[in-house]
Amino acid sequence: MSTPPPAELPHSIKRSRLTGAVTVHFACPACKAGINSPVDDAGNTDKCPDCGTDFRVPGMEARRAEDVRRKAKQAEQRAAEERAQQQRKEEAAWAAAARTRIAATRADRARRPRPYTAGCCVTGYIMAIAGAGLLVFGIFMSTTVSGVNNIGLLNDRIVLVIVGSVLVLSGIILRAVSALGDEVHRWGRKLMGKPRENSPTKVHEETSPTE
Numbered sequence: 252m253s254t255p256p257p258a259e260l261p262h263s264i265k266r267s268r269l270t271g272a273v274t275v276h277f278a279c280p281a282c283k284a285g286i287n288s289p290v291d292d293a294g295n296t297d298k299c300p301d302c303g304t305d306f307r308v309p310g311m312e313a314r315r316a317e318d319v320r321r322k323a324k325q326a327e328q329r330a331a332e333e334r335a336q337q338q339r340k341e342e343a344a345w346a347a348a349a350r351t352r353i354a355a356t357r358a359d360r361a362r363r364p365r366p367y368t369a370g371c372c373v374t375g376y377i378m379a380i381a382g383a384g385l386l387v388f389g390i391f392m393s394t395t396v397s398g399v400n401n402i403g404l405l406n407d408r409i410v411l412v413i414v415g416s417v418l419v420l421s422g423i424i425l426r427a428v429s430a431l432g433d434e435v436h437r438w439g440r441k442l443m444g445k446p447r448e449n450s451p452t453k454v455h456e457e458t459s460p461t462e
Contacts, residue, residue: 259309264290273317275310290314371432375425382418385411 262277273290281304288297293310389411394404 379422386415
């Protein structure tokens with residue numbers, strides 16, 4: 252017949268709230284001194300620090316339970332790391348696909364012919380700003396010299412106001428022509444069967460990975 256394992260010493264198991272460490276609390280079988288041992292020492296032979304009596308540290312069941320808990324926690328951590336790594340790979344693949352599509356969209360946009368009125372927009376802005384400056388300067392320009400109206404300055408003021416007004420009006424007209432040209436160009440491409448290019452924002456939305 253097999254010999255049954257020796258009975259363990261009476262003990263209690265406590266877990267630290269601060270560190271989470273598990274310890275076994277029991278009394279020396281000889282001098283009854285209180286002893287605290289880590290749960291990992293359960294089943295090992297030790298000596299009492301007071302009287303030197305040999306004893307076997309109790310708490311084998313708690314040690315087995317702690318080993319199971321640690322293995323489960325390690326498995327959970329590994330699974331979380333694998334999920335995070337997989338998510339990083341998916342995000343990297345999504346970002347690479349988005350960059351590729353954006354680059355292709357920009358390259359396709361660069362190859363497409365621009366409307367003939369493309370330069371009118373910037374020119375219109377410049378003319379409108381310059382005209383507004385001349386118009387303001389002409390309106391607030393003084394035409395008196397020593398309290399007497401000067402005909403030459405008055406003529407300059409009239410010319411500045413007229414030129415500024417013409418420039419502002421021309422800038423507005425050029426901007427309208429540019430907008431009209433862009434719209435005609437867009438509708439022309441639709442009629443020719445060429446789809447409108449996707450914006451970068453739309454590309455991101457289309458290639459965004461599902462959560």
